[in-house]
Amino acid sequence: xxxxxxxxxxxxxxxxxxxxxxxxxIDNTMEIYDNEILIDVDTLNIDSASFTQIKExxxxxxxxxxxxxxxxxxxxxxxxxxxxxxxxxxxxxxxEIGPKLKDxxxxxxxxxxxxxxLSLTPLNIERIKEVRSAVDQVDIEGQAILFExxxxxxxPEDMSETLALAxxxxxxxxxxxxxxxxxxxxxxxxxAGGKSGMLCLHEAKKRAGVTGNVIALDYGYEAISRIxxxxxxxxxxxxxxxxxxxxxxxxxxxxxxxLADIVINCVNIPNTEMASILPCRDRGKIYFFSMAxxxxxxxxxxxxxxxxxxxxxxxxxxxxxxxxxxxxxxxxQKLRDIFENLYTV
Amino acid sequence: xxxxxxxxxxxxxxxxxxxxxxxxxIDNTMEIYDNEILIDVDTLNIDSASFTQIKExxxxxxxxxxxxxxxxxxxxxxxxxxxxxxxxxxxxxxxEIGPKLKDxxxxxxxxxxxxxxLSLTPLNIERIKEVRSAVDQVDIEGQAILFExxxxxxxPEDMSETLALAxxxxxxxxxxxxxxxxxxxxxxxxxAGGKSGMLCLHEAKKRAGVTGNVIALDYGYEAISRIxxxxxxxxxxxxxxxxxxxxxxxxxxxxxxxLADIVINCVNIPNTEMASILPCRDRGKIYFFSMAxxxxxxxxxxxxxxxxxxxxxxxxxxxxxxxxxxxxxxxxQKLRDIFENLYTV
Ligand SMILES: NC(=O)c1ccc[n+]([C@@H]2O[C@H](COP(=O)([O-])OP(=O)(O)OC[C@H]3O[C@@H](n4cnc5c(N)ncnc54)[C@H](OP(=O)(O)O)[C@@H]3O)[C@@H](O)[C@H]2O)c1
Ligand SMILES: NC(=O)c1ccc[n+]([C@@H]2O[C@H](COP(=O)([O-])OP(=O)(O)OC[C@H]3O[C@@H](n4cnc5c(N)ncnc54)[C@H](OP(=O)(O)O)[C@@H]3O)[C@@H](O)[C@H]2O)c1
Numbered sequence: 162x163x164x165x166x167x168x169x170x171x172x173x174x175x176x177x178x179x180x181x182x183x184x185x186x187i188d189n190t191m192e193i194y195d196n197e198i199l200i201d202v203d204t205l206n207i208d209s210a211s212f213t214q215i216k217e218x219x220x221x222x223x224x225x226x227x228x229x230x231x232x233x234x235x236x237x238x239x240x241x242x243x244x245x246x247x248x249x250x251x252x253x254x255x256x257e258i259g260p261k262l263k264d265x266x267x268x269x270x271x272x273x274x275x276x277x278x279l280s281l282t283p284l285n286i287e288r289i290k291e292v293r294s295a296v297d298q299v300d301i302e303g304q305a306i307l308f309e310x311x312x313x314x315x316x317p318e319d320m321s322e323t324l325a326l327a328x329x330x331x332x333x334x335x336x337x338x339x340x341x342x343x344x345x346x347x348x349x350x351x352x353a354g355g356k357s358g359m360l361c362l363h364e365a366k367k368r369a370g371v372t373g374n375v376i377a378l379d380y381g382y383e384a385i386s387r388i389x390x391x392x393x394x395x396x397x398x399x400x401x402x403x404x405x406x407x408x409x410x411x412x413x414x415x416x417x418x419x420l421a422d423i424v425i426n427c428v429n430i431p432n433t434e435m436a437s438i439l440p441c442r443d444r445g446k447i448y449f450f451s452m453a454x455x456x457x458x459x460x461x462x463x464x465x466x467x468x469x470x471x472x473x474x475x476x477x478x479x480x481x482x483x484x485x486x487x488x489x490x491x492x493x494q495k496l497r498d499i500f501e502n503l504y505t506v
Numbered sequence: 507x508x509x510x511x512x513x514x515x516x517x518x519x520x521x522x523x524x525x526x527x528x529x530x531x532i533d534n535t536m537e538i539y540d541n542e543i544l545i546d547v548d549t550l551n552i553d554s555a556s557f558t559q560i561k562e563x564x565x566x567x568x569x570x571x572x573x574x575x576x577x578x579x580x581x582x583x584x585x586x587x588x589x590x591x592x593x594x595x596x597x598x599x600x601x602e603i604g605p606k607l608k609d610x611x612x613x614x615x616x617x618x619x620x621x622x623x624l625s626l627t628p629l630n631i632e633r634i635k636e637v638r639s640a641v642d643q644v645d646i647e648g649q650a651i652l653f654e655x656x657x658x659x660x661x662p663e664d665m666s667e668t669l670a671l672a673x674x675x676x677x678x679x680x681x682x683x684x685x686x687x688x689x690x691x692x693x694x695x696x697x698a699g700g701k702s703g704m705l706c707l708h709e710a711k712k713r714a715g716v717t718g719n720v721i722a723l724d725y726g727y728e729a730i731s732r733i734x735x736x737x738x739x740x741x742x743x744x745x746x747x748x749x750x751x752x753x754x755x756x757x758x759x760x761x762x763x764x765l766a767d768i769v770i771n772c773v774n775i776p777n778t779e780m781a782s783i784l785p786c787r788d789r790g791k792i793y794f795f796s797m798a799x800x801x802x803x804x805x806x807x808x809x810x811x812x813x814x815x816x817x818x819x820x821x822x823x824x825x826x827x828x829x830x831x832x833x834x835x836x837x838x839q840k841l842r843d844i845f846e847n848l849y850t851v
Contacts (some may be wrong), residue, residue, distance in 0.1 A: 178750075178751055179750075182810040238812055265621070276809075404524055407523070423769075431809050435528065459592075460593070460819050460820055461593075461822065462528070463822070464623060464657075464678070464823040465525065465526070465623055465626045466820075468822055471821075473817065473819070476809060476815065478812050478813065478814055480814045
């Protein structure tokens with residue numbers, strides 16, 4: 162059996178020396194190296210941006226969608242959408258564990274979700290069984306490889322797979338919120354009625370406590386209704402996150418002019434950097450979980466208004482992120498009901 | 507006299523509600539509002555990315571460069587390059603101070619450098635006097651406006667203007683380094699032989715101290731020679747920052763396998779996210795000063811290798827950044843000699 166590199170560099174075909182994520186093409190032969198895990202895949206959860214793009218290119222036709230997906234995997238050895246650059250995650254059963262990983266708390270047959278992007282995961286699709294367009298999920302027959310550095314979570318027994326998938330997809334956000342928010346903080350969550358936003362709302366209120374002031378901002382009627390139903394926010398602001406002036410004014414009022422100690426950006430649209438920067442106090446922190454964040458927009462934007470704020474790039478991985486996020490489903494029944502209603506089929 | 511908004515929103519023509527930086531067009535009439543400062547401009551220091559783009563489009567012809575620059579300012583009311591999105595900074599003399607800012611430590615006639623981007627500064631060019639291609643500087647006759655939130659530095663008496671400009675251009679990097687580095691840290695500086703890299707190197711060694719281990723990485727011969735001449739680095743690595751595997755291995759060796767506590771990225775090229783993430787230890791910090799950083803590249807890259815690192819967007823502004831950076835020119839004569847040699851005309 163061949164010895165593999167921790168990060169999977171041994172599977173990169175083009176360009177040489179690159180890591181599997183940025184690589185153009187990787188080797189998806191399903192014979193494992195000594196430090197890999199082989200997975201029999203049940204379901205792919207395609208990243209929302211990627212699936213939307215494929216659906217549009219396929220004119221919504223299911224057979225065309227299947228064709229596009231197979232084409233991507235044939236070309237690249239992984240489901241790495243060349244247009245959006247993004248991947249997704251998968252659910253499957255452990256089929257084989259390389260000898261170097263024998264000490265892990267994992268058995269052949271265990272059901273796991275991979276928590277590294279599909280954009281770097283060697284994948285072989287034998288057959289696409291079903292495309293569930295409404296929730297971006299695709300059932301397949303096929304196999305995938307997890308590298309030694311690849312992270313995963315065993316699926317909990319006490320919730321449906323689709324619920325677990327929804328929670329795990331945005332697991333990094335709640336775990337970072339847990340780290341960033343302190344007792345008594347003014348916390349602003351932008352896009353608080355969305356999937357990651359609601360998890361952050363729960364975690365922020367828990368950490369900020371009774372002396373804290375958690376401000377939930379969202380735009381649409383449905384999102385605001387969800388926030389009200391949760392009963393976690395100390396203040397609710399209905400505003401457009403692309404309008405920094407309106408957001409700034411509302412947050413000034415909601416904090417008696419002190420502004421937010423921590424801003425958490427969970428929206429799914431571009432051009433919300435300034436609405437995150439303006440309402441943050443001097444020396445405050447901004448956590449950009451949104452993948453639509455522009456690096457230069459944030460860097461030049463903060464300089465432009467002379468704001469000394471610490472801006473953090475939303476790392477998808479944080480130690481303990483899956484445990485923290487899945488635990489919320491035990492801690493908060495109202496939140497779980499909303500999630501089951503929205504994300505299970 | 508009209509009352510202005512702190513951030514200059516009163517000058518935005520298109521789109522309404524936007525801030526001056528992302529705005530398409532702003533009002534550059536040179537009659538000040540009550541909270542603005544009018545500046546007689548001497549020199550524009552065009553952002554390196556922007557100037558390179560203009561030079562290329564103008565085939566290097568000086569008259570064409572002038573034409574391009576005037577076209578940008580005519581269209582947008584500011585020198586905001588539509589291709590690169592970036593600006594630069596300027597030097598000039600204070601011509602008028604709005605009554606609301608009378609208490610500032612500033613007199614009409616003072617020579618200042620603006621520390622907010624030209625991409626948001628109302629500018630009117632009457633005449634372009636001289637284009638100094640080699641250092642991206644352009645002497646003009648014209649005027650500019652600084653908003654209430656706009657930051658600036660009085661030019662020091664004890665150094666040439668061009669030296670001060672060079673230092674102030676990258677002032678945020680050294681000030682952030684001062685905050686991030688602690689005594690005894692393993693610090694990796696990528697692009698340590700460049701303008702911002704050398705300032706970070708000085709500041710990092712000062713903070714990490716004798717028990718610290720400051721590792722300077724760069725690529726070209728000239729850059730490595732400068733690092734050697736400075737004598738600040740505990741270790742020097744000559745490597746290509748687009749090759750993460752090579753960088754990872756060298757840093758492992760240089761830190762006895764502990765990896766870096768803090769990574770500071772000061773390069774001027776894209777695709778260096780992975781070479782910053784891999785050599786950083788778990789729970790370490792990465793400061794991306796480079797404007798060529800990709801947000802998704804960093805976020806998905808760290809997740810892909812299961813690295814729990816804090817990744818910080820290089821805010822151009824940090825409180826005290828100009829004082830900290832200019833002070834380095836007093837503290838370190840070798841560094842000052844190299845800067846004078848490279849950046850003064
Ligand atoms: N960093 C990472 O590792 C990582 C991992 C996964 C996902 N993400 C990113 O995280 C982001 C959020 O994901 P998600 O699954 O939580 O998305 P989501 O469920 O669609 O939530 C987005 C929320 O933003 C709100 N919103 C949209 N436009 C708005 C506006 N103009 N003003 C105020 N609120 C607005 C939406 O409200 P409406 O319903 O009213 O439109 C919705 O509540 C995405 O950008 C995704 O790419 C990042
Ligand atoms: N965040 C902010 O507010 C802000 C403000 C100003 C500037 N910036 C950004 O900061 C960055 C650095 O600016 P600067 O003025 O310091 O640039 P610089 O003087 O050109 O320095 C860049 C350094 O990176 C090195 N480098 C280039 N390619 C490399 C490679 N493949 N491997 C290793 N090293 C490599 C260069 O070495 P060689 O000489 O050998 O090529 C040089 O020493 C730029 O991206 C700029 O946009 C950010």
